[in-house]
C-alpha cells in the first residue's frame with residue numbers, strides 16, 4: 204500500500220508537468236496549423252467586444268447628457284433626481300447589474316405585458332451603458348459648470364431659450380473639457396465588457412474561456428487574452444492623448 | 457412704445473436672509489437716460505439684473521414697456537426681447553467670431569435669415585467703429601473693442617431699452633473713452649438707457665436722472681444739475697466727494 208503511494212507521487216507530479224505546469228505556447232503558435240486556428244478563434248471575439256463597447260458608449264453619451272442637465276437646474280427637486288440616479292447607478296457593481304438586466308429585466312417587461320427578449324449582446328450593451336452613464340453624467344456636469352455663468356446670462360439677454368443656450372453657447376465651449384475624460388471613460392467600458400462573457404456573449408474573454416476548456420492551457424491562452432485587451436486599450440489611450448493635445452491647442456488659440 | 461419704459465414699484469429682493477433690495481421705486485421714461493451710482497455692494501447690479509430677470513425679485517412690481525415681469529415664461533421672454541444688456545465682463549462668446557456673436561441672437565431667437573442677420577451685424581459693427589474685426593475671435597481684440605462688440609451684439613436685437621452694468625470698469629483707462637463715446641452716441645439717438653457707472657463725466661453729459669444707492673436702498677435721485685451741485689444726504693455727498701476727487 205505504502206509502495207503504491209510512493210510510486211504514485213512522482214507519477215502525479217509528472218502528469219502535472221506534462222499538462223499545464225510547463226510552458227506550452229504551441230497552443231497559440233500561429234506557425235502550426237492548430238495554433239493558428241486557436242489564435243483566429245481567440246481574435247474572433249474582438250469584433251463583438253468592440254461593437255458592444257462602441258454602442259454602449261454612444262448610448263451612455265446620450266443618456267449621460269440627459270441625466271446631467273437636471274443637475275444644473277435651479278430647481279432643487281431636479282438636482283435631487285440627478286443625485287439619486289448618479290449615486291444609485293454608481294453604487295451597483297457591474298456583475299449584479301448585468302444579472303439583473305439579463306435575467307430580471309425581461310420578467311419586468313413581461314409583467315407589463317410586453318415581450319422583450321434580451322439577448323446576451325443587448326444585455327451587455329444595456330448594462331454597460333447604464334453603468335457608465337452615471338460617470339458620463341458627472342463628466343458633463345463638471346464640464347458645463349466650468350463655463351462661466353456670464354455666458355448663460357449673455358445668451359439669455361439675446362433671447363436664446365434653454366436648449367439654444369446649451370446647443371450654441373455652453374456645449375461648444377464645454378466640449379473641450381468633456382471630450383477627453385469621455386474618451387477615457389471608453390477604456391472603462393472596453394475593460395468591463397469582459398463581464399459579458401458570463402451571460403454567454405461570445406466576446407474576447409468568452410472565447411478564451413472556451414478555448415481553455417478544450418485545450419487546458421490557461422497560462423498561454425489568458426496571456427494572449429490580456430495582450431488583446433492591452434493592445435485595444437493602448438490604441439484608445441493614444442487616441443485620448445491625441446484628443447487632449449488637440450483640445451488643448453484649440454484652447455490656446 | 458409707452459411713455460414709461462420701465463417702472464419699479466416697491467421692489468424687494470432677498471438673497472437667502474440678506475435683504476439686498478429694499479423698496480426700490482424707479483421710473484424710467486421712454487428715451488430717458490438713468491445713471492445709477494453708489495458704493496460697491498449697494499445693490500446696483502442686482503437692480504439692473506432684476507429688470508431682465510437675471511435675478512428674481514420677491515416683492516413689488518416691475519413693468520417694462522407695459523408688460524409686467526412675472527414668473528410666466530412668456531412675460532420673461534417678452535421683456536427680454538425688449539431689453540438689451542451690456543456686462544462689465546463683456547460676456548462675449550469666445551468660441552464664435554465677432555460676426556457670429558452678433559448674428560446668433562437674430563438667427564436663432566428671431567428666425568432671421570443668415571444674410572439679413574449678417575447685413576444687420578455689419579451695420580452695427582460700423583456703428584461701433586470696428587467692422588474690420590468681424591472675422592476675429594473676441595480673444596484677439598482689446599478690452600475696449602470687446603465691449604463695443606458686446607454693445608453691437610445687444611443692438612442687433614433691436615432693444616427698446618439698454619442696460620449697462622459698469623461697462624467700463626474692466627477696461628484699461630485708455631480704452632474707456634472709446635466705449636463711452638459709443639454710449640454717448642446711442643444716448644443722442646434717443647435710446648432708453650439705464651447705466652450703472654462711476655464715470656461722472658459721462659453721467660453729467662447724458663443723464664436725465666441720477667440715482668444714488670446705498671445698502672440696498674435708493675437714497676437719492678434727481679436731475680444731474682441738482683444731484684451734483686447739492687446732494688441732499690450725507691451718504692451721497694460723501695460718496696460723490698470720494699469719486700470726484702480724481
Ligand SMILES: Nc1ncnc2c1ncn2[C@@H]1O[C@H](COP(=O)(O)OP(=O)(O)O)[C@@H](O)[C@H]1O
Pocket residue numbers: 471474476494495496497498499500501502503
Ligand atoms: N447671487 C448672490 N447671492 C448672494 N448674495 C449676492 C449675490 N449677488 C450679489 N450678492 C450680494 O448682494 C449685494 C449687492 O450686490 P450687487 O448688486 O452686485 O452690488 P453692486 O453692483 O452695487 O456692487 C452684495 O452684498 C453682494 O455680496
Ligand SMILES: [Mg+2]
Pocket residue numbers: 500501502621622
Ligand atoms: Mg455691480
